Amino acid sequence: MKNFTSIKDVALLDTLLEEAKTIKKNPYGFKSFGENKTLGLLFFNPSLRTRLSMQKAAQNLGMHVMVMNLQTDGWTIELEDGTVMNQSSQEHIREAAAVISQYCDIIGIRTFPSLKNKEEDYQERVLSKFMTYASVPIVSLESATLHPLQSFADVITIDEHKTKATPKVVLSWAPHPKALPQAVANSFVQWMKHAAVDLHIVNPEGFDLSPEFTAGITVMHDQDEVLKDADFVYAKNWSSYQHYGQIATGKGDWMITAKKMQLTNNGKFMHCLPVRRNVVVSDAVLDSNNSLVIAQANNRTYAAQAVLLNLLKNEG
Numbered sequence: 001m002k003n004f005t006s007i008k009d010v011a012l013l014d015t016l017l018e019e020a021k022t023i024k025k026n027p028y029g030f031k032s033f034g035e036n037k038t039l040g041l042l043f044f045n046p047s048l049r050t051r052l053s054m055q056k057a058a059q060n061l062g063m064h065v066m067v068m069n070l071q072t073d074g075w076t077i078e079l080e081d082g083t084v085m086n087q088s089s090q091e092h093i094r095e096a097a098a099v100i101s102q103y104c105d106i107i108g109i110r111t112f113p114s115l116k117n118k119e120e121d122y123q124e125r126v127l128s129k130f131m132t133y134a135s136v137p138i139v140s141l142e143s144a145t146l147h148p149l150q151s152f153a154d155v156i157t158i159d160e161h162k163t164k165a166t167p168k169v170v171l172s173w174a175p176h177p178k179a180l181p182q183a184v185a186n187s188f189v190q191w192m193k194h195a196a197v198d199l200h201i202v203n204p205e206g207f208d209l210s211p212e213f214t215a216g217i218t219v220m221h222d223q224d225e226v227l228k229d230a231d232f233v234y235a236k237n238w239s240s241y242q243h244y245g246q247i248a249t250g251k252g253d254w255m256i257t258a259k260k261m262q263l264t265n266n267g268k269f270m271h272c273l274p275v276r277r278n279v280v281v282s283d284a285v286l287d288s289n290n291s292l293v294i295a296q297a298n299n300r301t302y303a304a305q306a307v308l309l310n311l312l313k314n315e316g
Protein backbone atom coordinates (compact mmCIF):
# COMPACT_ATOMS: atom_id res chain seq x y z
CA MET A 1 0.00 0.00 0.00
CA LYS A 2 1.49 3.36 -1.09
CA ASN A 3 -1.45 5.67 -0.24
CA PHE A 4 -4.92 5.06 1.16
CA THR A 5 -7.54 7.09 -0.66
CA SER A 6 -9.95 4.41 -1.90
CA ILE A 7 -10.55 0.64 -2.05
CA LYS A 8 -8.31 0.72 -5.12
CA ASP A 9 -5.31 1.09 -2.79
CA VAL A 10 -6.17 -2.22 -1.08
CA ALA A 11 -4.59 -5.29 -2.67
CA LEU A 12 -6.96 -7.77 -0.96
CA LEU A 13 -9.79 -6.69 1.33
CA ASP A 14 -9.94 -10.07 3.10
CA THR A 15 -6.27 -9.76 4.07
CA LEU A 16 -6.69 -6.20 5.37
CA LEU A 17 -9.80 -7.31 7.30
CA GLU A 18 -7.88 -10.13 8.97
CA GLU A 19 -5.08 -7.69 9.85
CA ALA A 20 -7.58 -5.31 11.48
CA LYS A 21 -9.09 -8.19 13.48
CA THR A 22 -5.63 -9.24 14.67
CA ILE A 23 -4.85 -5.64 15.68
CA LYS A 24 -8.17 -5.34 17.53
CA LYS A 25 -7.24 -8.37 19.66
CA ASN A 26 -3.80 -6.88 20.43
CA PRO A 27 -3.86 -3.10 19.75
CA TYR A 28 -0.46 -2.40 21.33
CA GLY A 29 1.35 -5.33 19.76
CA PHE A 30 2.81 -3.40 16.82
CA LYS A 31 4.36 -0.41 18.60
CA SER A 32 7.82 -0.91 17.14
CA PHE A 33 6.57 -0.08 13.62
CA GLY A 34 5.64 3.50 14.53
CA GLU A 35 8.64 4.32 16.68
CA ASN A 36 10.15 7.70 15.69
CA LYS A 37 7.50 8.13 12.98
CA THR A 38 5.13 11.08 12.77
CA LEU A 39 1.57 11.21 11.48
CA GLY A 40 0.30 14.61 10.34
CA LEU A 41 -3.46 15.12 10.30
CA LEU A 42 -4.71 18.05 8.21
CA PHE A 43 -8.33 19.09 8.49
CA PHE A 44 -10.04 21.48 6.09
CA ASN A 45 -13.37 20.46 7.71
CA PRO A 46 -14.75 19.43 11.14
CA SER A 47 -14.39 15.93 12.56
CA LEU A 48 -14.85 14.04 15.81
CA ARG A 49 -14.42 10.32 15.03
CA THR A 50 -11.83 10.53 12.28
CA ARG A 51 -9.67 12.95 14.20
CA LEU A 52 -9.69 11.03 17.48
CA SER A 53 -9.59 7.50 16.05
CA MET A 54 -6.62 8.40 13.84
CA GLN A 55 -4.78 9.84 16.83
CA LYS A 56 -5.56 6.77 18.90
CA ALA A 57 -4.55 4.43 16.08
CA ALA A 58 -1.24 6.24 15.59
CA GLN A 59 -0.52 6.29 19.33
CA ASN A 60 -1.31 2.56 19.57
CA LEU A 61 1.38 2.06 16.91
CA GLY A 62 3.90 4.18 18.81
CA MET A 63 3.70 7.13 16.40
CA HIS A 64 3.82 10.84 17.19
CA VAL A 65 0.85 12.84 15.92
CA MET A 66 0.55 16.45 14.75
CA VAL A 67 -2.90 17.87 13.99
CA MET A 68 -3.63 21.08 12.11
CA ASN A 69 -6.94 22.70 11.20
CA LEU A 70 -5.82 24.10 7.87
CA GLN A 71 -8.99 26.09 7.21
CA THR A 72 -8.67 28.16 10.38
CA ASP A 73 -4.98 27.94 11.35
CA GLY A 74 -3.12 27.66 8.05
CA TRP A 75 -2.45 30.00 5.13
CA THR A 76 -5.03 29.99 2.36
CA ILE A 77 -3.80 27.40 -0.12
CA GLU A 78 -3.60 27.91 -3.89
CA LEU A 79 -4.22 24.81 -6.02
CA GLU A 80 -3.83 26.19 -9.54
CA ASP A 81 -0.49 26.27 -11.33
CA GLY A 82 0.64 29.52 -12.93
CA THR A 83 -1.63 31.70 -10.80
CA VAL A 84 -0.50 35.24 -10.02
CA MET A 85 -1.08 35.01 -6.28
CA ASN A 86 -2.06 38.61 -5.67
CA GLN A 87 -5.53 37.78 -4.31
CA SER A 88 -6.60 35.79 -1.22
CA SER A 89 -4.45 32.64 -1.57
CA GLN A 90 -1.18 32.87 0.36
CA GLU A 91 0.65 29.55 -0.02
CA HIS A 92 0.85 27.21 -3.00
CA ILE A 93 0.04 23.53 -2.57
CA ARG A 94 3.47 22.72 -4.08
CA GLU A 95 5.32 24.23 -1.12
CA ALA A 96 2.70 23.30 1.51
CA ALA A 97 2.69 19.58 0.62
CA ALA A 98 6.48 19.43 0.24
CA VAL A 99 7.07 21.21 3.55
CA ILE A 100 4.60 19.07 5.54
CA SER A 101 6.40 16.02 4.08
CA GLN A 102 9.59 17.22 5.83
CA TYR A 103 7.86 16.91 9.22
CA CYS A 104 5.63 13.88 8.71
CA ASP A 105 6.09 10.26 7.59
CA ILE A 106 2.39 9.89 6.69
CA ILE A 107 -0.12 12.68 6.00
CA GLY A 108 -3.88 12.39 6.51
CA ILE A 109 -6.16 14.93 4.84
CA ARG A 110 -9.84 15.74 5.25
CA THR A 111 -11.25 17.82 2.43
CA PHE A 112 -14.99 18.01 1.72
CA PRO A 113 -16.56 18.87 -1.65
CA SER A 114 -17.97 22.26 -2.59
CA LEU A 115 -21.21 20.56 -3.76
CA LYS A 116 -21.36 23.40 -6.30
CA ASN A 117 -19.10 22.09 -9.07
CA LYS A 118 -19.50 18.36 -9.73
CA GLU A 119 -16.60 18.08 -12.16
CA GLU A 120 -14.16 19.78 -9.79
CA ASP A 121 -15.36 17.81 -6.76
CA TYR A 122 -15.15 14.47 -8.57
CA GLN A 123 -11.61 15.32 -9.77
CA GLU A 124 -10.57 15.28 -6.08
CA ARG A 125 -8.39 18.32 -6.69
CA VAL A 126 -7.08 18.84 -3.13
CA LEU A 127 -6.29 15.18 -2.48
CA SER A 128 -4.70 14.59 -5.86
CA LYS A 129 -2.54 17.73 -5.60
CA PHE A 130 -1.34 16.62 -2.18
CA MET A 131 -0.49 13.21 -3.63
CA THR A 132 1.43 14.89 -6.45
CA TYR A 133 3.49 17.26 -4.32
CA ALA A 134 3.93 15.34 -1.03
CA SER A 135 6.84 12.92 -0.78
CA VAL A 136 5.20 10.67 1.85
CA PRO A 137 2.04 8.47 1.80
CA ILE A 138 -1.34 10.20 1.85
CA VAL A 139 -4.38 8.89 3.76
CA SER A 140 -7.87 10.16 3.01
CA LEU A 141 -9.67 11.25 6.15
CA GLU A 142 -12.76 11.75 3.89
CA SER A 143 -12.34 13.42 0.57
CA ALA A 144 -14.77 15.11 -1.80
CA THR A 145 -16.18 11.81 -3.03
CA LEU A 146 -14.97 8.98 -0.76
CA HIS A 147 -14.56 8.05 2.92
CA PRO A 148 -12.54 4.82 2.81
CA LEU A 149 -11.59 4.66 6.51
CA GLN A 150 -15.29 4.78 7.41
CA SER A 151 -16.13 2.09 4.86
CA PHE A 152 -13.37 -0.17 6.11
CA ALA A 153 -14.68 0.19 9.68
CA ASP A 154 -18.14 -0.66 8.32
CA VAL A 155 -16.78 -3.81 6.66
CA ILE A 156 -15.24 -4.87 9.99
CA THR A 157 -18.51 -4.16 11.83
CA ILE A 158 -20.64 -6.15 9.40
CA ASP A 159 -18.17 -9.04 9.53
CA GLU A 160 -18.39 -9.07 13.34
CA HIS A 161 -22.20 -8.99 13.48
CA LYS A 162 -23.32 -11.08 10.51
CA THR A 163 -25.17 -14.30 11.21
CA LYS A 164 -25.03 -15.71 7.68
CA ALA A 165 -22.34 -15.98 5.00
CA THR A 166 -23.93 -13.43 2.66
CA PRO A 167 -26.14 -11.00 4.61
CA LYS A 168 -28.59 -8.67 2.90
CA VAL A 169 -27.24 -5.13 3.33
CA VAL A 170 -29.45 -2.16 2.44
CA LEU A 171 -27.99 1.29 1.89
CA SER A 172 -30.95 3.61 2.38
CA TRP A 173 -31.01 7.32 1.67
CA ALA A 174 -32.42 9.23 4.66
CA PRO A 175 -33.65 12.81 5.10
CA HIS A 176 -31.44 15.72 6.18
CA PRO A 177 -31.99 19.49 6.23
CA LYS A 178 -28.57 20.35 4.76
CA ALA A 179 -26.70 19.39 1.60
CA LEU A 180 -24.31 16.57 2.45
CA PRO A 181 -21.60 14.95 0.30
CA GLN A 182 -22.10 11.63 -1.47
CA ALA A 183 -18.74 10.45 -0.10
CA VAL A 184 -19.85 8.01 2.62
CA ALA A 185 -22.45 6.40 0.35
CA ASN A 186 -20.12 6.19 -2.69
CA SER A 187 -17.43 4.64 -0.57
CA PHE A 188 -19.77 2.23 1.21
CA VAL A 189 -20.93 0.90 -2.17
CA GLN A 190 -17.33 0.55 -3.38
CA TRP A 191 -16.29 -1.47 -0.34
CA MET A 192 -19.46 -3.57 -0.13
CA LYS A 193 -18.87 -4.68 -3.73
CA HIS A 194 -15.65 -6.31 -2.48
CA ALA A 195 -17.26 -7.81 0.64
CA ALA A 196 -19.35 -10.99 0.97
CA VAL A 197 -22.73 -9.23 1.09
CA ASP A 198 -25.90 -8.92 -0.96
CA LEU A 199 -26.01 -5.12 -1.43
CA HIS A 200 -29.19 -3.18 -2.21
CA ILE A 201 -29.48 0.60 -2.62
CA VAL A 202 -32.69 2.55 -2.16
CA ASN A 203 -33.13 6.30 -2.58
CA PRO A 204 -35.71 8.77 -3.87
CA GLU A 205 -35.92 9.50 -7.61
CA GLY A 206 -33.29 12.09 -8.52
CA PHE A 207 -30.90 10.92 -5.80
CA ASP A 208 -29.13 8.03 -7.57
CA LEU A 209 -25.43 7.97 -6.84
CA SER A 210 -22.92 8.27 -9.67
CA PRO A 211 -23.12 5.27 -12.05
CA GLU A 212 -19.37 4.94 -11.48
CA PHE A 213 -20.28 3.44 -8.10
CA THR A 214 -23.71 1.87 -8.65
CA ALA A 215 -22.78 -0.05 -11.83
CA GLY A 216 -24.03 -3.63 -11.50
CA ILE A 217 -26.52 -2.82 -8.72
CA THR A 218 -30.21 -2.14 -9.30
CA VAL A 219 -31.02 1.11 -7.54
CA MET A 220 -34.57 0.99 -6.12
CA HIS A 221 -36.92 3.77 -5.07
CA ASP A 222 -39.40 1.91 -2.82
CA GLN A 223 -37.84 1.92 0.64
CA ASP A 224 -40.33 -0.45 2.34
CA GLU A 225 -39.90 -3.01 -0.43
CA VAL A 226 -36.10 -3.01 -0.21
CA LEU A 227 -36.02 -3.11 3.60
CA LYS A 228 -37.84 -6.47 3.61
CA ASP A 229 -35.60 -9.18 5.12
CA ALA A 230 -32.57 -6.88 5.40
CA ASP A 231 -29.91 -8.06 7.84
CA PHE A 232 -28.23 -4.64 7.95
CA VAL A 233 -29.73 -1.21 7.26
CA TYR A 234 -27.15 1.50 6.57
CA ALA A 235 -28.87 4.89 6.62
CA LYS A 236 -27.20 7.92 5.11
CA ASN A 237 -28.27 11.17 3.57
CA TRP A 238 -26.61 12.49 0.47
CA SER A 239 -27.42 15.48 -1.72
CA SER A 240 -28.30 14.90 -5.35
CA TYR A 241 -25.59 13.79 -7.75
CA GLN A 242 -27.80 14.38 -10.79
CA HIS A 243 -29.02 17.85 -9.71
CA TYR A 244 -25.69 18.41 -8.07
CA GLY A 245 -25.81 19.43 -4.41
CA GLN A 246 -29.59 19.87 -4.23
CA ILE A 247 -31.43 18.60 -1.15
CA ALA A 248 -34.80 16.84 -1.05
CA THR A 249 -37.88 18.39 0.46
CA GLY A 250 -40.95 16.55 1.71
CA LYS A 251 -39.13 13.24 2.18
CA GLY A 252 -39.44 13.03 5.97
CA ASP A 253 -41.09 9.62 5.64
CA TRP A 254 -37.72 8.19 4.57
CA MET A 255 -36.55 8.43 8.21
CA ILE A 256 -35.64 5.00 9.59
CA THR A 257 -38.21 4.14 12.28
CA ALA A 258 -38.95 1.11 14.43
CA LYS A 259 -41.90 0.33 12.14
CA LYS A 260 -39.61 0.24 9.11
CA MET A 261 -37.08 -1.92 10.97
CA GLN A 262 -39.89 -4.42 11.61
CA LEU A 263 -39.82 -5.15 7.86
CA THR A 264 -36.24 -6.41 8.21
CA ASN A 265 -34.81 -9.71 9.37
CA ASN A 266 -34.23 -8.36 12.89
CA GLY A 267 -31.88 -6.04 11.02
CA LYS A 268 -28.97 -4.17 12.55
CA PHE A 269 -28.95 -0.39 12.14
CA MET A 270 -25.81 1.36 10.93
CA HIS A 271 -24.79 5.00 10.42
CA CYS A 272 -21.37 6.64 10.19
CA LEU A 273 -22.27 9.43 12.65
CA PRO A 274 -22.78 12.25 13.38
CA VAL A 275 -26.50 11.63 12.98
CA ARG A 276 -29.49 13.93 13.38
CA ARG A 277 -31.87 12.16 15.73
CA ASN A 278 -35.51 11.93 14.63
CA VAL A 279 -34.60 13.25 11.19
CA VAL A 280 -32.38 10.49 9.78
CA VAL A 281 -33.37 7.84 12.35
CA SER A 282 -35.75 7.71 15.29
CA ASP A 283 -34.54 7.59 18.88
CA ALA A 284 -36.11 4.15 19.26
CA VAL A 285 -33.94 2.66 16.50
CA LEU A 286 -30.75 4.49 17.43
CA ASP A 287 -31.08 3.52 21.10
CA SER A 288 -32.10 -0.08 20.40
CA ASN A 289 -29.90 -3.13 20.92
CA ASN A 290 -29.80 -3.53 17.15
CA SER A 291 -27.99 -0.24 16.65
CA LEU A 292 -24.33 -0.70 15.69
CA VAL A 293 -23.31 2.95 15.50
CA ILE A 294 -20.98 2.84 18.53
CA ALA A 295 -19.43 -0.42 17.35
CA GLN A 296 -18.77 1.23 13.98
CA ALA A 297 -17.13 4.20 15.67
CA ASN A 298 -15.00 1.87 17.79
CA ASN A 299 -13.84 0.01 14.69
CA ARG A 300 -12.60 3.27 13.17
CA THR A 301 -9.51 2.90 15.39
CA TYR A 302 -8.66 -0.61 14.17
CA ALA A 303 -9.39 0.25 10.53
CA ALA A 304 -7.02 3.22 10.81
CA GLN A 305 -4.42 1.15 12.63
CA ALA A 306 -4.42 -1.56 9.95
CA VAL A 307 -4.00 1.08 7.24
CA LEU A 308 -1.22 2.94 9.06
CA LEU A 309 0.58 -0.33 9.79
CA ASN A 310 0.52 -1.28 6.10
CA LEU A 311 1.91 2.11 5.12
CA LEU A 312 4.63 1.94 7.81
CA LYS A 313 5.65 -1.57 6.73
CA ASN A 314 5.88 -0.38 3.14
CA GLU A 315 8.16 2.48 4.14
CA GLY A 316 10.53 -0.04 5.73
Ligand code: CP
Binds near residue numbers: 047048051142150274
Ligand atom coordinates in the same frame (compact mmCIF):
# COMPACT_ATOMS: atom_id res chain seq x y z
N1 CP B 1 -17.93 9.31 10.60
C1 CP B 1 -17.02 10.31 10.62
O1 CP B 1 -16.12 10.41 9.75
O2 CP B 1 -17.13 11.14 11.69
P1 CP B 1 -16.39 12.54 11.84
O3 CP B 1 -16.88 13.42 10.68
O4 CP B 1 -16.79 13.06 13.18
O5 CP B 1 -14.91 12.33 11.70
